[in-house]
Amino acid sequence: MSGAKIILESLLQEGVEAIFGFPGGVILPIYDVLLDSPLKHILVRHEQAAAHAADGYSRASGRVGVCLVTSGPGATNVVTGVATAYMDSIPMVVITGQVPTAMIGNDSFQEADIVGITRPCTKHNYLVKDVKDLAITIKEAFHIAATGRPGPVLVDVPKDVILSETNFHYPENIYMRSYNPTYDGHQGQILKAAKAIVKGKRPVIYAGGGVVNSGASEELIKLAKKVHAPVTTTLLGLGSFPSNSPLSLGMLGMHGAWHTNMAVSHTDLILAVGARFDDRVTGKIEEFAPGALVIHIDIDPSTISKNVRVDIPVVGDARNVLAKLNEVLETLPDQVNLKERRQWIKQIQEWKRAHPLAYEQSDRIIKPQFVVEEISNLTKGEAIITTEVGQSQMWAAQFYQFLRPRTFLSSGGLGTMGYGFPAAMGAQVAFPDKLVIDIAGDGSFQMNLQELATVVQYELPVKVAILNNGCLGMIRQWQELFFACRYSHSELPGTPDFVKLAEAYGAVGLRATKPEEVRPALEKAFSIPKPVIIDFQVDPEECVFPMVPAGAAIKDMILGKPRPAEPKRLLRSVK
C-alpha cells in the first residue's frame, strides 16, 4: 500500500469521518487516493480556515479534528490555527506534506521547516522519514492529541514517503514509555480537598475548559449543589455549568460581571477545576483572591502553582476527580454549614443587585448587547455559538445564556480574529442538523470571509450575526479609555456591503438597522436552510463593561465610561 493510502486508512481506523484540507503539489498523491475513499473531505479556501474548522469540529463534538495541507505556504498558513488549538488545549491532528527527504534543507520549492516552526505551538510533532513508521506515527499522533491535556499534533510527511509502498498494519495498542498522563487523583489529596470544601465559609468553584474537555459537567453540577457553592466559569468553561442555575456566577475576569469578580475577591476557598489562572482571569496576581485557600484540580501538573500558589493540588482528570470528590463528600462526618453558605449567596445577590450586567437600552439605535440577548432568547441556549475576538466575543460571553457544554466555541488563549466563521463551519459539519451561529464583528469576519464559498459549496447553513460598528471595536474601546480617544487605525472604511457580498457568494444576506428589525431578521435567518449573513448595524460608541484595566486587581473594575462620550469621532455614520 502506498504511503498515501496508509494515511487515509489510518484515519479511517481512528474513526475519523471528516477532514478539512487544501491540495498542493506534494500531497497530490493523497488527494488522488482521497477520491476513492469514504472519508468526507471539505475543501476550504484558505488553509488557516482548515485548521480553525478542524478545531471547531473538535470543540463541538469532542472528537479529534483533522486537517490536511501541503508543504511550504500551506503549512505556514495553518500555524495560526495550530497555535489557537494549542493555547486552548484542543485535540487536533494536522497532516502537512513536505518536499522529498533528499531535498529537505535545500531551500526547495514550497519547502518550510514546519516541524521547527510549530515546535513551540504543538503538543508534539513528527517528521516521518520512513514509510514503515507512518502508520504507528499516526496512531501515536492521535493518542497524544486526545489523551492527557489534549493538544494539536502535527505530522509532516515528505513526498517520497507518501509515494513509497509498504505493508499496512495498524497497531492495536501502543505504549509510550515517556508519556503517561495521570487520570486518577491521589486519594489523600482528594480527602484533604473534601474536608477543606466543607469547612469553607465563602467558597467559589472556578471551572475552566478542562471541565468541557473531560466531560465533567454533570459531576460539577452535582458537586456545586451538594456543597451549595457558587460556580464561575472562564471563557472556555462557559456552558459547563448552566447559566440559569441560581448558583451560576457567569464569567469572571477582565470582562466578568461585577458580582462575580467581587465574589472571587472575597472568597476564602477557591476550587479550581480544569482552569489555569490565566492573566485575563486573575488581573494583578498579588491581589487575586487574597487569603483564599486554593484547591487546584488539573490533569497537567505544570499548570499547578504556575501563577497562583496552590495549597491543595490534585493532579488528575476533572471528571474522575470530581466523581471521587463527590463520593468522599458523602462519607464525611462534618456537613456543610448551610446557614453560612446561604449568607454568602445572599451577599453575592446583593452585589448583583447593586451592579447588574446591563447596557443602556435604546429604541433608536441597535445595541450590540441587545442582538446577543435576542439570539439567546430565540435559541433558548440550544444553538452552538462561535465567536470571533473582541467586543463581539465578550458580549456573546456575557449576554448569551449557555446551558450545555460544547455549545460555546471561542478562541480564548490566543484570541484569534477570524476564528469564528471557519469554526462554525467545522461545528456544522459535526452536527448538520443543529443551529450554528457565528457572532462576529465586521473586522474579524473579513479575515476569513472567503469561506463563504465553502459553506455554499457544502450547503452548511451557518448563520453569521455581524455586529457591524464600522470599526475594530475592542481596539477603539482601549483607545477611548486609555489613549485619550486617539483612534489610531481602528476605523474600517471600505467594509463591503455584507448583504451584497453574501449574495455574490450565493448565500443569503439580511440587514437590520433599527431595534425592531432585529428579531424578525433573526427569525427569518434561522428559518432559511442556507448560509445566512445578517448585518446588524450597531452603535459604534458601545464599550464592554465591566472592565478590569491592565495591571489592576479584578475587584477594581471600571463600570462605565469615565466621561461623556466624545461627539462624533468616527468616520462612518450609522446608515
Added chain:
Amino acid sequence: MRHTISILVENRFGVLSRVSGLFSGRGFNIESLSVGETLDPTVSRMTVVVQGDDQIVEQIKKQLNKLIDVIKVIDLTGEEFVERELILVKVNAEPSVRAEVLRIADIFRAKVVDVAPKAYTLESTGDESKVMALLELLRPYGIQEVVRTGKVAIARARKVPVEEEKKPAKKPAGKVVGFRE
C-alpha cells in the same frame, strides 16, 4: 540558586532542539548543556545547569516532564553527585615561562596534548572549582584560547548497602542498564 538537572530523553531527531526551545521560549536561562547516548542507544542523557529560584526551577522541571520525548527528569541538586567538565586551554609557552606552565599543569594533573614553539595546549578534567582555579593560575601567562564542554553529572551510588538488594548474575539482553527506576 544553581540547579543541575539530568534528563533522560528518547534519542530521536530534534530532541535537543525541543529542550533548548523550551528553555528559550519560556525565558529560562541555561548555563551549560551537554548530551550523549546512554548504554541504551535509544535513550540519551542531557545534563543541564540552570540558574533560578525554587519556583522557576519547579516550573522548568514540570515543563520538561511535559515534553513527549522526555522520559525522566532528575534534579541532582538536592543529592550527592559527581560533576565534571573537560577544558582545553591553549596557553602562551615562550621559553621564559615554559617551565612554569608545565609545573602548573603538573600540579593540576593536566595533560599536554599539543606542543608548539610559542604555545602549549593543556587538557584538564575536573569539577568547576578545579577548572576555574587552573584557568586563574594560567591567566598571567597569557591564555590564547579556551574550549569548555558542558558539565556532566551523575548521582553518587548508595554507600550503605540495602539488605534485600540482590545483584542479578547477568542482565537480560536489551534491558536498559544504569536507569534508576
